[in-house]
Amino acid sequence: MYIPLVDLQMQYKGIEDELKAAIHSVLASSNYIMGNEVINLEEKMSKYLGVKHCISVASGTDALVIALKSLGIGKGDEVITSPFTFFATAESISSLGATPVFVDVKEDTFK
Known part of the structure; x- marks a missing residue:
C-alpha cells in the first residue's frame, strides 16, 4: 500500500475553488510581476510576521x-x-x- 509523505491532492481539494479564482484573477490582469496580488501578499506577510518589509x-x-x-x-x-x-x-x-x-x-x- 502506498502512503504519500505529503498528500498534496487532499490539500489542493480543500482550497481548489479559492486557488482557481486567484489564478484567474492574475491571468485576467496580465500582471505577472509586481501586480496587485504580489503587493497584497507582501503587505499581508509583513503584517503577519511583524516586520517592516517582505519580499516574495x-x-x-x-x-x-x-x-x-x-x-x-x-x-x-x-x-x-x-x-x-x-x-x-x-x-x-x-x-x-x-x-x-x-x-x-x-x-x-x-x-
Whole structure:
C-alpha cells in the first residue's frame, strides 16, 4: 500500500475553488510581476510576521541569493553549510563568488 509523505491532492481539494479564482484573477490582469496580488501578499506577510518589509521571490534559490547578498557575502568569502541539503544551497553561495564549506553531519540525526 502506498502512503504519500505529503498528500498534496487532499490539500489542493480543500482550497481548489479559492486557488482557481486567484489564478484567474492574475491571468485576467496580465500582471505577472509586481501586480496587485504580489503587493497584497507582501503587505499581508509583513503584517503577519511583524516586520517592516517582505519580499516574495520566484524560488528558494532566489531567496538564498538575496539573503546572502543582504549579509554582504561575495567573492572570496567562505560560507559554512551542511552537505545534507538541496544543491541550490551551494549553487547560491557559488553564484556570488563565495565558496561553500561543507561541515560534517551526524549519520544518525543529520545534525
